[in-house]
Amino acid sequence: MNIHEYQAKELLKSYGVPVPVGGVAYSDQQAAQVAEEIGGNKWVVKAQIHAGGRGKAGGVKVVGSIEEVQKTADAMIGTHLVTHQTGPEGSIVQRVWIEQASEIKKEFYLGFVIDRGSQRITIIASGEGGMDIEEVAKQAPEKIVKEVIDPAIGLLDFQCRKVATAIGLKGNLMPQAVKLMKAVYRCMRDKDALQAEINPLAIVGNGADKLMVLDAKFSFDDNALYRQKAITEMRDLAEEDPKEVEASGHGLNYIALDGNIGCIVNGAGLAMASLDAITLHGGRPANFLDVGGGASPEKVTNACRIVLEDPNVKCILVNIFAGINRCDWIAKGLIQACNSLQIKVPLIVRLAGTNVEEGRKILAESGLSFITAENLDDAAAKAVATVRG
Ligand code: ADP
Ligand code: MG
DSSP, X not given: OBOOHHHHHHHXXXXXXXXXXXXXXXXXXXXXHHHHHHOOSOEEEEEOOSOSOTGGGTOEEEXXXXXXXXXXXXXXXXXXXXXXXXXXXXXXXXXXXXXXXXXEEEEEEEXXXXXXXXXXXXXXXXXXXXXTHHHHHHHOGGGEEEEEOOTTTOOXXXXXXXXXXXXXXXTXXXXXXXXXXXXXXXXXXXXXXXXXXXXXXXXXXXXXXXEEEOOEEEEEOGGGGGGOHHHHTTOOGGXXXXXXXXXXXXXXXXXXXXXXXXXXXXXXXXXXXXXXXXXXXXXXXXXXXXXXXSOOHHHHHHHHHHHHTSTTOOEEEEEEXXXXXXXXXXXXXXXXXXXXXXXXXXXXXXXXXXXHHHHHHHHHTXXXXXXXXXXXXXXXXXXXXXXXX
């Protein structure tokens, strides 16, 4: 699960990490009010969407008057912001964050990610932070430093100093950097975060230099949300695919893809294999959908409905290998779905496992025109042939 930039900043602030003074706004008037309240003479209006790359796409604007804050917020709210991370359809800006603009002297990149190889949280940092970090990673990977954290010992001061030195922080900035890194790490551990990305971390101020987080992005482990109430409350459903939200409410694992063959499968492994088989036969899956074990007829009906909400779906492939599941339940669910949803696209059904004979019999006697398949390969081939016409 992801959260907005401003929520990440508020979270970091609660761990003592310096962030700009700011406030969130859902309308242009509210934006002006926030700017008035936080004071200062220069503000940044920032579109809050769950994607980065906003600066280059016009989603981050520095302005010098309250009127401009209002005008800029008005222009941003309600528009589709397209950045290199959103995909061509973009994301609708529903809220903006207004913060005091800082005098930036230098920008750094500071990320905490889980390195799959070492299975440890690893700091990734660079003295060349800011909006071009992707380019730095491509063109000059030697400018990026890494430091692996031992989970049993935690992040030690010397490791922070090593990272800080490598990216060019010294003098009074060194103790600030150590404190900041340790706070981000502690926050990450406390909140079951998978990733914390600060870009930019900046040296700001006229006079005494100060480190400040100007942009932050967090993602959290969905499997830990049951014990992270405060984090779960920050979830913004508007940023997620509505079909995925509905599916999770029904206990289904649904992920939208961009093809035209809808898939209803039990088990994540079989679901992946089904996507592979479709691709192998030259087709494109419209989704990943795992109905899980113990799929009741209602669950199967809900699965069909969610898959059909995608207008690109031209056929549905149902691939069930029943263990805990029962093929007769699946068959009943499919018939129920056909009757209540008036499904117009072809249904290719492959059943195997518990109560398979009974399941097949129910389908055969239903009077509905299911295309049955013998095995996974056959099912994928038939599905691809159907959409080819
Ligand atoms: P994104 O990563 O989505 O492009 P950022 O929040 O990183 O958005 O903003 C882009 C750039 O805007 C930053 O690299 C920084 O140069 C500038 N910026 C962001 N916040 C501030 C701020 N509070 N004061 C001054 N400049 C800022
Ligand atoms: Mg950024």
